[in-house]
Amino acid sequence: MCYLVLFFLLCSGTLLSITLIDYYQHQRDEFLDSVHKSLQCKRLREKLVTMTTMKQVDIGLFSQEVRELMDCPWRLNLTHRELHRTELWSCCNASDRLMVTRQNTNQNQSLTYEVERMKRKVDQALWEMLPQTVPWSKGSLSRCAVVGSGGILQNSSCGAEIDNADYVIRFNLAPINKSYDVGVKTDLITANPTQIIKGYPDLQRNPGPLAEALSVYGHAHLLLPAFSFAFGTSPCFKVYHALRKARAQQEVVFFHPDYLFELGRFWRRRGQRAPRLSTGLMLASTALEICEQVHLYGFWPFPLDLSQNTLPHHYYDSVGPSHFMHAMPEEFLLLLQLHSQGALQLHVGPCTGGSLGAGTK
Template sequence: HAGSNHMLPSPPWLSQGMSLDTLPPELAYKYGNLSEGVCKPGYAAAKMTTIYPKFMKPAPMFLDRNFKRLAKVSNYLPPFGFKTQERIIDSILTATKNYGLGEELDSLSCKRCIIVGNGGILANKSLGSRIDEYDVVVRLNEAPVSGYGRDVGTKTTIRITYPEGAIQKPENYEKDSLFVFSAFKPLDFKWLRQMVFKEKLRGTEGFWKSVAHYVPREPSEMRILNPYFIQEAAFQFIGLPFNNGLMGKGNIPTLGTVAITMALHNCDEVAVAGFGYDMSMPHAPLHYYETVKMSAIKESWTHNISKEKEFLRKLVKANVITDLTNGI
């Protein structure tokens, strides 16, 4: 309208739902000067701080040989820490010898990460090529890539899983990706040790479904996810019951939210795709790779899906993360 032509145009990437208004002025200035599509260093953490003022970025993605110094997790049992598991973790880390994403990614000054959830909402959106543009593509559990590339992309940087969620057929693993292990109970570390040292799987009572007997990865391609992300997601972000720091009814975050939490600490920009359960559509497919319907998920004992949804909505609304499938 008349009189507005003297205003400076806003940077083109603002139109994608990003907002500068809640950032400190010096950051708004810094990002405002970057051209469209350029990675914005520290963006996710800066935005996160606007809704969680106590958010502190430093939190290593994976455990390394100094893991016992991680104060926030050393006093909790799995899943919120590693207490009682120090010796077994030490032996695993001695074998893996690698504790980062790899030279190329670790040296990037600005990383864009995408967490690809397993939701049916990914089907027929042809987002594959957009997903593959990210520096770090995170996939969860047994979600397949082969045969679904058009919709989910073909690149996998890391696949985060726990024993019951791991791909069971060795031939279904992609060529190169890091096998990232997330522990939810003490027994899980025993399983991991057997996978790392390629031992015969023993002691499978205690898993809630069948688990892989073999992981086609060299020890150097295996990592242990920092359990801090489970703890922080549960207690700081979602607000699940603390239960004296023990696993209890409804206080375990889903792996997807744990992965997002990890990315907020270790990436400069964070996107997600394939997230969000839509209970108003009981016949919609739950996952993009199988025919199980949405109605199959019952209110689970471990997770609090509605509280979690609230947290993820908050992240999207505040532009901390970008949701490519708009399911959150």
């Protein structure tokens, strides 16, 4: 009987030892995998940060690297965020100068156009069109979502994440009918003068179609580049006056040309060589300055997604950008580098439904 008990004890001890060995081997393997993954992510971030151009880059290989980067854990890096925020504030000051306001502009002073450098006097009529100040107070914006219009948003399931942000910026009257992918919340929406001229040619007599188009954005501010090119001033002013009659709750505001001019110089000094920044980079820069956390969606300027499936240029149409005016791949590389540094988070591909932000370091 004693031998039988001893046999069972020995067997039990052996099984326990085997179980413990298996457990610790599994823990060791998981730890080694984690270390290997962390080193891979570190090397990938360092490689992307040191890239200087997208010219002659193999897009297939680049897409694979972006896909791998999106699988890496992202954490907000306070040092890099504050460095970029301070630099942007020092040069451009979106906190106070993104828009022309009565606070940053005096009556009878002159505004210098962003591109053509001609001047326009702020007369009584223009002064009365200006808001008192920008629509946020300093330090009031925590999480911001800047929503580009790239085809990468198709079937992304990013709508809930976007709508969970405190402040949502969209561009060029982009439709929000695919709400599961793009969300519906909108605090700031832009339109460009060419879009207004072509889409709403008779605003003075028939403002209804524009008012109806804007109604889906609720009380979002409509931001227009009235003082970038001379041809754009009149259509932007027509939008202001038309909406005053047809949709007074939709406040129309104008980009400050000094802000856009200085922002263009800022990024040119850092390697951006296109004649003009895209609206996406302009307002991603704005968000980087005024928001605690910046999340970018729909920024992907390539015709294939991360799995090499064909994409339209926009999630709502296939009309491409002006290659003469903008350099979208170069801008994307810049944003990817800011993501790699932890200054902002770039979302490319499907959203997982997690919370916006993943801690700090």
